[in-house]
Amino acid sequence: MxxxxxxxxxxxxxxxxxxxxxxxxxxxxxxxxxxxxxxxxxxxxxxxxxxxxxxxxxxxxxxxxxxxxxxxxxxxxxxxxxxxxxxxxxxxxxxxxxxxxxxxxxxxxxxxxxxxxxxxxxxxxxxxxxxxxxxxxxxxxxxxxxxxxxxxxxxxxxxxxxxxxxxxxxxxxxxxxxxxxxxxxxxxxxxxxxxxxxxxxxxxxxxxxxxxxxxxxxxxxxxxxxxSRPARAGVIDGSADIDTILHRKQPAQPLREHVLLFQQIEYGCFGSASSEVPLADPTTFEWQCPTGSKGEIRGYNNQLAFVPDPRPGHAGQLNSTWVISGRYTQINGIVQPVFPSATTFIPAGEIRRLRMVHGGNRDTINVKFVRANLSTLGLADSQTLSAAQVNAATISAASKLAGSHTKSSQAVALDALCNGEIVKQLEFAEDGITMSAMVEKDVNSMDPGYRSDVLVAFPSPGLYCMLDEAADASATINFRINSMKAKDRRLLALARVGPGTNIADTTVGNHSRYWQYIRDQLVAGNSNLPEPARSDLASLKLRAFAPTIPVDGPVANVVPAQFDIQLPGPTNPIPAPRFVINGETYDPAKVAYTGVLGNIDQWNVSATVLATHVFHIHTNPFRIMDITNAAGHSVFNSSGGCSAEEAATGDAEYCNLQGVVRDTLFLKAGYTLSMRTIYQDFTGEFVMHCHILDHEDRGMMENVSVVSPATAYLQRVTAPLSALTHDTARWLARLRGKDETQVALAGALCTARDYARR
The missing domain is CATH 2.60.40.420 (Cupredoxins -  blue copper proteins)
Structure with a gap:
């Protein structure tokens, strides 16, 4: 490189x-x-x-x-x-x-x-x-x-x-x-x-x-x-690396990249060394940190949890402590940073690669870029702003937002300022895996564990808002029955764009001027790209660079995995909610499913109507075959976009996912993900779990094992003997009056699973 x-x-x-x-x-x-x-x-x-x-x-x-x-x-x-x-x-x-x-x-x-x-x-x-x-x-x-x-x-x-x-x-x-x-x-x-x-x-x-x-x-x-593997003539097998074409017209200069790690640090300050209840404003219930105090995360019951909402207007709701706390998503350790810095600019028209990682745990992030409306600040706005004018706009906008100390006043100020043209994001990779074609997005929905690589070019000098856009709660990880009904709009960052090359206001077919401009720049910068990758690039197809997993063969097994939160009630006498997969909480001594190296399995992963979850599996990624809603209807139409039924929900986050390779995916309440995976290269034991990580810590995880075909055969052959061993152990225990559990546990050491581990 x-x-x-x-x-x-x-x-x-x-x-x-x-x-x-x-x-x-x-x-x-x-x-x-x-x-x-x-x-x-x-x-x-x-x-x-x-x-x-x-x-x-x-x-x-x-x-x-x-x-x-x-x-x-x-x-x-x-x-x-x-x-x-x-x-x-x-x-x-x-x-x-x-x-x-x-x-x-x-x-x-x-x-x-x-x-x-x-x-x-x-x-x-x-x-x-x-x-x-x-x-x-x-x-x-x-x-x-x-x-x-x-x-x-x-x-x-x-x-x-x-x-x-x-x-x-x-x-x-x-x-x-x-x-x-x-x-x-x-x-x-x-x-x-x-x-x-x-x-x-x-x-x-x-x-x-x-x-x-x-x-x-x-x-x-x-x-x-x-x-650094380049595309090869006549080959579109996904073995090339996207890095090799993401450069300026001068091949020696890659596109400037920025790494953005989103985190949600749910800190609270406490009244004593032993307290686990964060100090809060008695009216708004937002968490407070008095001068001289230090914010901490001390536990899971009053932080990292869902609790009865004490805020006015939320009676009877069970909401996330993150939402109640009033905390803000940060980027690379900074809340609402000035991008690329307080003293520099991104030149208009310069294409930037954003590597975005959702490393948080507590909220869905809906990334959106819009031009700020400087007239609301009493400033002149044009397509030819100078660096000095952008400086003045940055100071004025930051001062305006800083003067709004309540959520309602912040929302009013943000809506007035951040309402200009949407800057399209051209997404080319999800979860680190290059897709077969770039996708234009107004809003890029990211949930815990997600990665999204996008190309962005700002059309003219000015101030731009990077937003965490509002959404219905059912499209976020904070959805629960009787939870709040909406996710509010937040500012993630202010972006400073200086003089450069303005992007012409022209379009191609159904594509925006951003698509055309970025396409033209990439094509011009890759004149030596061999066919068919070069022809693909003219329509922003990326087949030579999009890894695939071979899951088109026979399916060995269909594996169900239902994520659920079981609540206490008259028909369910449990002391506290249980976070389960297929009705069971995590048992580190148990392998919930065993796959065979080289096999293709279909996993049908679902969330009950009670809550949303985020599915993640280690080691082997999966290809999305279908996603169905609570009525059992596919969210995809015949061309792979969203069906009219799904589009009517107002949530478009599934619309480009058919056939995409991922390792993490948001599960809307009542929806089912049908995916296929092939167990390649490695045997061993790993996990699948909910990537709302407090759900995982509360039991929403399973061990998965991959064994060689020879070991799988041995397990099948010895299974009857293992069952006989356990039955014999129980019979001897009864005969001798010993603890059945201890004897059975000793017998279990001879099972095929433990033999395979040795």
Missing amino acids: KKFFSSPAVKMATLSSFLALVPPLGAAQSSLDARSFDDLSDTPEASAENALSDASGGLGSKAERLQCLKGLNPSGNSGAVKLKVQMGTYRIYNPSTDAFDTVWMRSYNGCPTGPTISVKPDARLKVTLDNQLEANNPPANCPANPDHSTPHCFNDTNLHTHGLHISPSGDQDNVLITVHPGDKPRVFNFQIPANHPSGTFWYHAHLHGSTAINVASGMAGVLIVRG
Whole structure:
């Protein structure tokens, strides 16, 4: 990949010449410096731009900030990196108070986010995980034999590489191991297959019982697989890497990329060292952090939960503590950052690659870009704004929004400001996997675990709003029966666009001017692309770069997986809600399903009408065959778009998904996902679960095992003998008057499953 990067000197010269357009900063604009966008890309351009800001952001110093933003292993070659799990102190901007709250969080290396790690296909990445957290305290939260439907042992951890197709066993992507505080640092050796597709992936803590509290504290980072395999003449098999065509007209200069890690840090401040109830405003019930306090995440009952909503107008509703808290989604550790920074601009017409990762746990994010209406600020608006005018607009818009301290006033100010032209996103990869064609999107719906790679070009100089668009609650992970009925609109970031090349207002067929402009730029920059990839590119088809999984053969098994929350009631005498898959909570000693290496299985995954969930399976991705609604009707029409029935719901997030390869998917209440997967390359035990991670910690997870055909045959042959062994053990126990359970457990050691593990 080195040849795709221009030198740091060239990049600094470009940035310096552009900064010459910027007038000196005033005091008001200087106050925005702490909210400058921090780019987690590990490219030289990102590092150079990060260094231009003199502010420390939420960290203690500029040096500390830059150290946190420094990528690990940017060459992508085989290498070794270290992640230290420790408590970290930093500040988070709170728009409701226009001030910064100090937080004290579980973290990687003491930073708001984990560092970006790059790796190439066929490389070996050695990651040392050093757990320096305090021992679990109090002991009641970490019993010797924990209930696996109750979160526990919050300071235990491990490491998961979300989306990578690597071995789930041994010292690779094995989430069934535990790294305790004070343990000898654990070394993971991730071997990336030589044919692994390039793309945007991520890593995070994934120990059952503590996953949500760790990830919601910030223990997550972006993992990029950078590829250099070009398209070949006459070949459209998906083996080429999309990276090789995403460059400017000069082949040596890749498109500028930005890494955006979305997180939802559900911190609260407390009245005492033993309290687990966050301090809250007595009228709005939004969580408060008095001066001198530190925000924390202490548990799951009053944070990371659904509770009776105490807010006025919400009587009888069961709502997420995230919604009640009033907290805001952050990007790379910054709430409502100024993008690309408080002192730089994106030139109009310059195509940027956005690697977006939903590393949060508590909310659906509906990403949308719109032009700000500067007339509402009393400013002139045109297609030829100067850098000075964009500076003035940024200061005015930020001041206007900062003066709105209630959710209702914020909504009014945001609606008045952010109502201009929608800037289309051209999405080309979902969950790190390049799709067969680029898709134009007004709104890009992302749920926990999702990744989305898009190309964006802003049409003219000005100020733009990056929004988390409003939605009906049924289209979000916060939907519950008797929950609030809508997701409100929020500002994610303000984007500053300076003079450049304005995009002409022309269209091609059913496509927007953004589609045409980006298509023309890519075609012009890839004149040597062989056929048929070049002809494909003229219509933004990407078949040469879109990996497929071979699931068109015979289906070995159909596997049902229904996600449900069982509630206490007269007909269900349970003490608390149960988070189940197929009626069962997680049992770490049980393999819920065993697949056979090389087999194709169809999984029918559903959510009951009570709630929404997010399905994720490790190791092997899946191809979406169909999605049906609560009436059993497909959401797709004959051309693969959304049916009229689904379109009438107003939710278009499923509309381009037929045939797409994913590893994570949102399940609307009452809907069923039909997907096919093939178990390739690796045997071993891994998990599937709900990626609303507190659901997982409360039991919504299953172990899945993949065995070789020989082992599968052995299991079938020995199954009758295993059953006889168990029956004999029970008969002997009754005869001898011993504990049947203990004898049966001893007999179970001789089963085929345990034999296969040995």
